[in-house]
Amino acid sequence: MSELxxxxxxxxPVRGMVVRLTDAWQxxxxxxxxxxxxxxxxxxxxxxxxxMTAAAxxxxxxxxxxxxxxxxxxxxxxxxxxxxxxxxxxxxxxxxTVTGGIAPDARLPDMVNxxxxxxxxxxxxxxxxxxxxxxxxxxxxxxxxxxKPLVQLNEVLQHYMLQSEQLDTTLMLAxxxxxxxxxxxxxxxxxxxxxxxxxxxxSSQGISLEDRMGHNEDYxxxxxxxxxxxxxxxxxxxxxxxxxxxxxxxxxxxFEPQAGMLGPRFRCTCSRDRVAGMIRGLGVHEAEEIxxxxxxxxxxxxxxxxxxxxxxxxxxxxxxxxxxxQPASSTVQ
Numbered sequence: 001m002s003e004l005x006x007x008x009x010x011x012x013p014v015r016g017m018v019v020r021l022t023d024a025w026q027x028x029x030x031x032x033x034x035x036x037x038x039x040x041x042x043x044x045x046x047x048x049x050x051x052m053t054a055a056a057x058x059x060x061x062x063x064x065x066x067x068x069x070x071x072x073x074x075x076x077x078x079x080x081x082x083x084x085x086x087x088x089x090x091x092x093x094x095x096x097t098v099t100g101g102i103a104p105d106a107r108l109p110d111m112v113n114x115x116x117x118x119x120x121x122x123x124x125x126x127x128x129x130x131x132x133x134x135x136x137x138x139x140x141x142x143x144x145x146x147x148k149p150l151v152q153l154n155e156v157l158q159h160y161m162l163q164s165e166q167l168d169t170t171l172m173l174a175x176x177x178x179x180x181x182x183x184x185x186x187x188x189x190x191x192x193x194x195x196x197x198x199x200x201x202x203s204s205q206g207i208s209l210e211d212r213m214g215h216n217e218d219y220x221x222x223x224x225x226x227x228x229x230x231x232x233x234x235x236x237x238x239x240x241x242x243x244x245x246x247x248x249x250x251x252x253x254x255f256e257p258q259a260g261m262l263g264p265r266f267r268c269t270c271s272r273d274r275v276a277g278m279i280r281g282l283g284v285h286e287a288e289e290i291x292x293x294x295x296x297x298x299x300x301x302x303x304x305x306x307x308x309x310x311x312x313x314x315x316x317x318x319x320x321x322x323x324x325x326q327p328a329s330s331t332v333q
Contacts (some may be wrong), residue, residue, distance in 0.1 A: 003259040004061055004090065005239045010251040012218040013188040016226075018181070018239045019057045019264060025050055025180040027266040028094050031305045042102040043177075044111060045079055050083040050175025051153045053094045054182035057264050058171070059122070059157075060086035062184065067126040073153070075118030075142065078102055079111040085303075088127070090258065091267035095302040108142065108156075109149045116149065118142035120156050138164045161186075168216065170223040172263070174231040181234045183242070184227045187219040222250070268304035275299050275308045276318050284319050291315060 002024040006017050033040035040047065052071050060069040066088055074081040078100030082095075087091050102111065112118040124136040140160045143149050150156045154171040161169035168187040175181070225246045233242065243252060257263070279287055279297060290297050297310040310318070 001259050002264040003239065003257050004057065004263055005243075005257050006061070006255045007243070008253040009218070009222060009247075010253045012222075012250075013216065014185065014219050014220075014222050015188055016059050016183070016185045017060075017061060018113065018183050018242060019054050020239065021050070021054055021057065021264055022094055022178065024264050024266045025053060025175070026178065028092075029177060031303075033096075035305045038098075041096060041104075042098065042104055043104065044106040045082070045096050045098055046177060047175045048073070048108065048111065048153060049078070049082050049084065049094050049096050050180030051173040051182070052082055052084075053092055054173055054175065054180040055153065055157055055171065056084040056086040056094075057090060057092060058182050058184045058260070060088065061090065061258075062186070063124075065124055065126075066128070067124055070121075070123040070125060071124070072121045073108075073112050073118065073142070073156075074121070075112040075114070076194065077110060077112045077114045077118070082112070087267070087269075090262075090264045092264055093266060093268050093303040097302070108153060109151060109152055113149055115136040116141075116143065116147075116150075120160060122160065140164070168219050168223070170226045172226060172229050172234055174234040176235055179235050183226060183229060183234065185219075186223055187216050222247070260313040268301060268307060270301040270304060270308075272308055275301075276310070279315065281317050287315050287319070 002019075002021045004017065004019045005017070005295055008015050029041070029046060029325055032038065040046075052073065056071045059071070063069070069086045071084045071086075072081060073079075075300075079102070080097040080099050081098040083094060109118070119139055119141055121137055121139045126135070129135075138160065140156070140163060144155075144159060145163075150159065153175075154173045157171050158169050161171075163169055167189065169216060170183075170185040172183040173181070218321060229242065229246060233245070237245070239257075243254075278299070291312050295311070299308045299310075299317060301308075
């Protein structure tokens, strides 16, 4: 069962989380593999998307935000875009659009950043938008401050956290066809609280030396320990063993693990009403052209694979004002 574990280093300004996605991740892969139009993801794409899904779960669990966290990687390679979405209740979904061949040993630059145009975007979409509220989005290139391409997703996200949130962050990610897992270690600011919505610490003025990036000795020590975790260990060891192996000399304050309906799990938010709204956005003319050519309008959800079909009568109802529709029959059919 997929699970998320949170913990604090007692007496130190450092927190951590471990996520292991098993059934949730396997369902995402199985749904993609069952799609006859696309087939299964190539292994390098599946690994990237698994790391993104684990990272999205960690980042969503790390902030106080009532809405969706959407992690996207896009660029000029054969992977046009990869998306992982995490809801506040830790329900997850993910998808990727592949437009070209993927080499068996392809890495992030090969898939998304062939000519330096790759980008990583993190979007916070409020569940209930209030008047004047803006969607937060941060975008960074898939390169470091010197323009050197970053090879690993965790390097991209660590760079994002340093640039956008002004918080020291260590992130270890790994995925295969069975497990998508991640370890996050983050320095807590001694004053205020930074988060993905932009309330970071800002400039270094008025901040103590130990609160400045790279200067907290406790965080630096724990970061080195976290960085020693190998890919195989992250994928194959249980959480208790991982924490014991890395931090056996530290005092950890652990919280109740989140699993089952309270933990990470697959859930898609597509619906017939949302697809109808998308068709409405196409306009009457384009919808009629599709109907004339195909006889119906068929839309498949990239996340869960569910197919939605609308015939001419369905389409007419979409473009009919609510007040103009005939009352529904009370007969149960």
